[in-house]
Amino acid sequence: MWYSNVIVLSEMISYYDISGCYILRPWSYKIWDLMQQWINNKIYKLGVENCYFPLFVSKDRLEKEKDHVEGFAPEVAWVTKSGDTDLKEQIAIRPTSETIMYPAFSDWIKSHRDLPLKLNQWSNVVRWEFKDPTPFLRSREFLWQEGHTAHATFEEADSMVMAALDLYKKVYQDLLCVPVIPGYKTNKEKFAGGHQTTTVEAYIPMNGRAIQGATSHNLGQNFGKMFDIKFQDEKGESKIVWQTSWGLTTRTIGVMVMVHGDDKGLVMPPRVSPLQAVIVPILSKKLTMENANPYCISILEDLESQGLRAKYDDRSMYNPGWKYNHWEQKGVPIRIEVGPTDIEKNQVRVVIRYNGEKIDLPVADLGVYIKDKLEDIHKAMFEKAVTERDEHVVKVTEWKDFVPTLEKKNLVLTPWCGPEFEEWEEWVKKTSREESLKNRGEEFEEDTTATSVAAKTLCIPFDQPELPEGTMCIASGKPASCWVLWGRSY
């Protein structure tokens, strides 16, 4: 399979002997590290502070919010022993930290003076899923940040929800060159125990699937009531806080790989690439390491002085061809080749990973040129992904066109009776699956949870096309209240 080959050969991932757990090697972890720095900088400006809560949660607390625990219970990993001794009470490993954090919120928040409270943590969480695990996209342990805030009003909470979602949109678009569609989740797909979930949804060209990029939840007062998080307002009245939570995971890296990769391997978006440029000397009788070194090192210094992440690959045990292949597989945006003629002419050959472009350039001001070029590459990669995505978001207003459109690797935008009609959402999921399997001549199986060919709602996009009066829902035939986006999803 292309994906697992690419992430292994590029040294992003190594497989591990426990199913659903993976090793993030430096080549992928560095991307996460760069995203962390970027996000920390942004959330700091939103008044959010980092902290760390425990990995473990007691059974009592985990089960306090009923809808919440129902959503997570089947996937919870339980610790029952230490050494050879059984624990008196089993304890859960966090699948998410609402029930871990909110009892503390209840202790800390007494007065309107204590609000808003805005916290974030970077941590590992465990969801023992039985769907096929895939590195980055669906793993049993994954890394994420989770933001948790409490506010005096619904409006304040909602604007936090939107600020977090906007941040996630920027992570995808401004860092990873991946366009996303922001919108609301339907009731059926929202966060267990929350009031409303917003999401950014991405499109994977190679298989036409959708993938949830990140979510930001307006929790309303549900958790506040369960965990008794009250404050005295300015009039001395006791009120329940309004809360949000929002998370972005290492899934981002997998989405980036799938959207941009090609036959040669990774194609890294410049802003998060662990290395942005690599210098390869073409050694021969005409060009010894001794002669190449000063030339290449001065290029390296020029690049670094522009704040770029660059490397001079001076290893003598590998030939240039091996190195080209190695760094192409790893997706480094720019390769700088230095041969004997280049040195004579005081130039270099620049090779662009994402489109194979080759340019001969003078070494003077090379750093400045490369810095600008990386920004051009960012824009071009993003534009390309937008075009590809836009071609595959198709409006459908009659059910007969739904599955055929889906089959052509499209996401489908349809009129919809509304996010509260879960039974019709279920109907679409089931019916799209049946029709797809019939088209393929496969037997229809009873298991309606299989997501391989069923369409599910991705979101009700914030950006709604016009909805002419009298438009009917594609499924129920009731009057439509909005457009909803469907897809075969990860």
Place this chain on the structure above:
Amino acid sequence: MWYSNVIVLSEMISYYDISGCYILRPWSYKIWDLMQQWINNKIYKLGVENCYFPLFVSKDRLEKEKDHVEGFAPEVAWVTKSGDTDLKEQIAIRPTSETIMYPAFSDWIKSHRDLPLKLNQWSNVVRWEFKDPTPFLRSREFLWQEGHTAHATFEEADSMVMAALDLYKKVYQDLLCVPVIPGYKTNKEKFAGGHQTTTVEAYIPMNGRAIQGATSHNLGQNFGKMFDIKFQDEKGESKIVWQTSWGLTTRTIGVMVMVHGDDKGLVMPPRVSPLQAVIVPILSKKLTMENANPYCISILEDLESQGLRAKYDDRSMYNPGWKYNHWEQKGVPIRIEVGPTDIEKNQVRVVIRYNGEKIDLPVADLGVYIKDKLEDIHKAMFEKAVTERDEHVVKVTEWKDFVPTLEKKNLVLTPWCGPEFEEWEEWVKKTSREESLKNRGEEFEEDTTATSVAAKTLCIPFDQPELPEGTMCIASGKPASCWVLWGRSY
């Protein structure tokens, strides 16, 4: 108890409903964050790359290195269930990651070209200890970094061990103002499964106890043999790698609190304090918020332009006295008071947390002054801690003086037959405990593991005093081969 009051009131820690687990609030997490940035920067220069390995380890792998598993087995937390389903095989939560990482090392390392391999990860680990847990100092889950490297020769590995230990010494001394004594652990106290352990040991003045600051292990070839980590050297011969591992935990924060804190609360070392200076306006009829604001904001901007972490506490719902107390409790190194007279005279009053010094200063060039002053405070806090520590490291050459010296809140430096004589180390532990309890008129209990009054070896300091010929070991009476440091330890 002073310690738990201080860490709770300063908003560093909140207690949690699972024993041995604690909440690191922003006021402590920020310190960890600053230490992370500093360490990442340093290890990057040592060629170490960050990565992330799984939280879980299978029973098979955990038990592969026999001495290693013996050291950790009683403290391992086991996951046996997901949801309501029993796992086929129980899996352990990492107490440390040697057995998680080294099978991958075996896959990745084939040739001398793949060496050295230098990795680090920032993660949480779990050791389900039954000793009294204490926030930061001994918790069941804690945060740390763990470095793991593989080398072609013993010498290269050993120089990595020393480079990591030197880094830890600098973390304590250059960031936390805590002097440490570097040295070798005895065989009895070394890392389970390793060849040799180096350590930095700190002294806690308030109770005269020692505490292990951080350790760096030369693993020799033990793990390499067990996990079959081989490489072809330049002659084509198959060799086993030489390995190191080294870790520093959130314990550092607790040590810092204990060494510097006073009756008013925390005293923060300037280089890691989340805030280095706080500006408090003294509002009254003579000085309204409107008048204070521009004056204080321009001071804040001046401080920030010097790269300082500063805050203007403009909250109107608290009076200055409350604020002084609040920021003193949190240990902020410098308070800048702004009253009506200060504004008239174009000055401020600067109050130093660690010694209470008060200085009236013109606002011109205040930022530069504060920046320098913070460095002075760093030096003074470190000097003070060195003096206090030095007064309490006492040489003892006769056993009769050992326990009486220990009782006076001292660490004890004695001549010693050698790190291989574990039986005499055990004898000192047992005998020092018996004598101490006798002195207190308490019953001698059989449990010799209790560390409350027993002395144990801290390290064989690198910096060895002269050892005159004919000096005898204080315990065995055999000829001494070195000086060893003893203490009542955490």
